[in-house]
Amino acid sequence: MLSDLVAGAIADASERRADRSFALVEAEALARPAALDAVAALAPTDRVKIIAEVKRASPSRGPLADISDPASLAVSYQTGGASAISVLTEQRRFLGSLADLVAVCEAVTVPVLRKDFIADPYQVFEARAAGADLVLLIVAALAQPQLVELHTLIRELGMTALVETHSAEEVERALDVGASVVGVNARDLSTFELDRDLFGTLAGSIPSGVIRIAESAVKDPDDVAHYRAAGADVVLVGEALVTDGDPVATLQRFLAHSHFRPDRPRAGRVSA
Numbered sequence: 001m002l003s004d005l006v007a008g009a010i011a012d013a014s015e016r017r018a019d020r021s022f023a024l025v026e027a028e029a030l031a032r033p034a035a036l037d038a039v040a041a042l043a044p045t046d047r048v049k050i051i052a053e054v055k056r057a058s059p060s061r062g063p064l065a066d067i068s069d070p071a072s073l074a075v076s077y078q079t080g081g082a083s084a085i086s087v088l089t090e091q092r093r094f095l096g097s098l099a100d101l102v103a104v105c106e107a108v109t110v111p112v113l114r115k116d117f118i119a120d121p122y123q124v125f126e127a128r129a130a131g132a133d134l135v136l137l138i139v140a141a142l143a144q145p146q147l148v149e150l151h152t153l154i155r156e157l158g159m160t161a162l163v164e165t166h167s168a169e170e171v172e173r174a175l176d177v178g179a180s181v182v183g184v185n186a187r188d189l190s191t192f193e194l195d196r197d198l199f200g201t202l203a204g205s206i207p208s209g210v211i212r213i214a215e216s217a218v219k220d221p222d223d224v225a226h227y228r229a230a231g232a233d234v235v236l237v238g239e240a241l242v243t244d245g246d247p248v249a250t251l252q253r254f255l256a257h258s259h260f261r262p263d264r265p266r267a268g269r270v271s272a
Contacts (some may be wrong), residue, residue: 005189041083101132
């Protein structure tokens, strides 16, 4: 599944590149105002923070919500207390688009994440040209030289990489490239199976100074509290918000369960 998603995303990027050249998109990216400081926005506090996601569909569940106005939804997330907004831009299985990303970036004042299957520098320049402040990099989808290249480019463009992992080996690879934001996805993107306890298993290997994000398997406030107890600084929430009739109320219920709980011990290693 992951290989198919990456291949599709690259094919779609190649089609866009035929219409809008690499040089044009690079120039647009370099002309953008400075990206927002996502590390500061997501930095640990006595409460867990939430990245709220604009998500129309998923490969595991199919269509989730008919989001006709992603900008309005993002504004409601910001009003409800989200520290950042995630926008799915993959078009085949998640039904997203770069147009969604542009609309959201223009509408909110919190950092915005481009969530897609990024494997080509062109996609990184697209993200910055659209206004993104963060870009998702999935370790399982990238060879280490690719991960280094893309992570370096994201930083050079003033953005922040959310480096997503699903195993101890992948956490180590993320740390080796100097990731300042590391996500642990409870969903295995090869099988799409969920393991809510995976974050707690891996969190202790993520050192002090690196922001720890728990992704997936969030259905109710107890899941947010579970991740906080396991040491999450941030929780990324998608389906639970878009499938609820009142996303602001749902977000605020989640935040009400985000108060301080003792973190699991962090590893002694200091991030690069």
